[in-house]
Amino acid sequence: MLSATATEIIRATLPAVGAGIDDITTLFYRRMFAAHPELERDLFNRGNQSQGGQQKALAGAIAAFAALQLEPDQERVDLILSRIANKHASLGVEPAQYQIVHTYLFQAIAEVLGEAVTAEVVAAWDELYWLMAETLIAMEAGLYRAAGVADGQVWRQVRVRERRHESGDAVSFVLTSLDGAPLPSFSPGQYLSVGVYLEDGARQIRQYSLSSAPASGDWRITVKRVDAHLLPDGAIAPAGEVSNFLYRNVFEGDVLDVTTPFGDLVLQDDDAPLLLISAGIGCTPMMGMLSHLAETADPRSISVIHADRAPASHAHRAELAELVDRLPLAVMHRWYEDLGARRPENGLREGRADLAEITIAEGTHVYLCGPLPFMLGMREALLGKGVAAQNIHYEVFGPDSWAAAPA
Incomplete structure (x- = not known):
C-alpha cells in the first residue's frame, strides 16, 4: 500500500x-x-x-x-x-x-x-x-x-513429433521431450513461449496457446502464418516474424526452444455453465479447454461460439465439431463472413458473430480469445446481457490493452 x-x-x-x-x-x-x-x-x-x-x-x-x-x-x-x-x-x-x-x-x-x-x-x-x-x-x-524451476530458468528444448496443416494458413506442431519422458502438465488454456533465431541473428520470442489437453504427455501449439496487411487506420502491419519462420522452416524432427507453460486463462474449478467465444486463431486455447472437457466427460452445459473469415480459414474446424459432439450438453454456433457455396443452417450463420439470440444461463463463465476489437465488442454484448464482469475471462495475443479498459 x-x-x-x-x-x-x-x-x-x-x-x-x-x-x-x-x-x-x-x-x-x-x-x-x-x-x-x-x-x-x-x-x-x-x-x-x-x-x-x-x-x-x-x-x-x-x-x-x-x-x-x-x-x-x-x-x-x-x-x-x-x-x-x-x-x-x-x-x-x-x-x-x-x-x-x-x-x-x-x-x-x-x-x-x-x-x-x-x-x-x-x-x-x-x-x-x-x-x-x-x-x-x-x-x-x-x-x-x-x-518447479529456478527464477527465470524456464527454457527447455523439445522435438517436433508431428506437423499438420489445420487450415490454409495454420499448422500445428506436436512437441515431445528429447528423452521421451512426458512433458510437464499444464492447465487447459495456458500458453508457452517459443524462441527462434532469425536470419539477422536476433532471438525473437512469441507466445502460443497449447491447443491440446494436458493428459497426453506431449504439447501441441498451432501457428498461423501472418502476412503484411492493412489495418483499419490505414497503417500496414508487418508480417509475423516468428510465426512465419515456424510455418516455413520447422518440420518433424526439428528441435525448438520453448518454455514451461504459463497463463491465467484457465477453467474455473466449479460446475458453472461455460461459454467459449473465439475468433480466428483465438480458437487455440478453446481447443485445449474442449479437449480436456471431452477427455474428462464433463457433464456441464457448454456453449461454443466461433467466428472466422470462411470455413477454409477456420483452424481445427473438423476437430472442434468432433469435440463438441463428444460433450453431452455442448452446442456450437459458428459465423463465417463468407460461407462460399454453403447455406446458413442451424448453428451455422453468415456474417459477424452476434450474441443477440444466444441464451446465457445465470452464473456462466465466459472465456474469450481473438482480435482485441472482437473481444471488446463481445465483452460489451455480454455485459449488456447481464453477464458479471468478473465472469468474463480472456486471452490477448500481443500487448494487453484490455486490462486498462473501463470496468
Whole structure:
C-alpha cells in the first residue's frame, strides 16, 4: 500500500503523467534499447515495438495501476498484475531487470515532464513503481516455484513429433521431450513461449496457446502464418516474424526452444455453465479447454461460439465439431463472413458473430480469445446481457490493452 504522502502526490500529478504517458513510454523504450540493444533483439517483440502496441500497453498498465491506488479495487489490480506476471514468467524475466526498467523509465519521466518533476514527485512515483515491481517479482517467484524451476530458468528444448496443416494458413506442431519422458502438465488454456533465431541473428520470442489437453504427455501449439496487411487506420502491419519462420522452416524432427507453460486463462474449478467465444486463431486455447472437457466427460452445459473469415480459414474446424459432439450438453454456433457455396443452417450463420439470440444461463463463465476489437465488442454484448464482469475471462495475443479498459 502506498504511503499517505505518496498517495496525495500521485493523485495531484496523475493527470499530468497520464497526459504524457505515451511520450514517456516511447522515450523510455528508445533510451533503454539504445543502452541495452540485446533486450530489443533477444527479449522484446520487435513487431509490437514498431507498431507502438507495447508502448501503449505499458502506458495503460502504469496509469491503471496508479489510478487503482487512489480508488482501490483489488480485483482489478490482481487482474492486471496476474497477466503481466504470467507473461513475464513465460519470458524468463528476473528481478534484476526491474532495476533496468526503473532507470530508463524515470529518466523519461524527468525529460518529458521537466520542471514539474520535483524531488517529492520523484519519490512518490518511485514508491509506486517499486510497489508494482515488488508485487510482480513476488508473483513471478510464485509462478516459478509452482513450475518447479529456478527464477527465470524456464527454457527447455523439445522435438517436433508431428506437423499438420489445420487450415490454409495454420499448422500445428506436436512437441515431445528429447528423452521421451512426458512433458510437464499444464492447465487447459495456458500458453508457452517459443524462441527462434532469425536470419539477422536476433532471438525473437512469441507466445502460443497449447491447443491440446494436458493428459497426453506431449504439447501441441498451432501457428498461423501472418502476412503484411492493412489495418483499419490505414497503417500496414508487418508480417509475423516468428510465426512465419515456424510455418516455413520447422518440420518433424526439428528441435525448438520453448518454455514451461504459463497463463491465467484457465477453467474455473466449479460446475458453472461455460461459454467459449473465439475468433480466428483465438480458437487455440478453446481447443485445449474442449479437449480436456471431452477427455474428462464433463457433464456441464457448454456453449461454443466461433467466428472466422470462411470455413477454409477456420483452424481445427473438423476437430472442434468432433469435440463438441463428444460433450453431452455442448452446442456450437459458428459465423463465417463468407460461407462460399454453403447455406446458413442451424448453428451455422453468415456474417459477424452476434450474441443477440444466444441464451446465457445465470452464473456462466465466459472465456474469450481473438482480435482485441472482437473481444471488446463481445465483452460489451455480454455485459449488456447481464453477464458479471468478473465472469468474463480472456486471452490477448500481443500487448494487453484490455486490462486498462473501463470496468
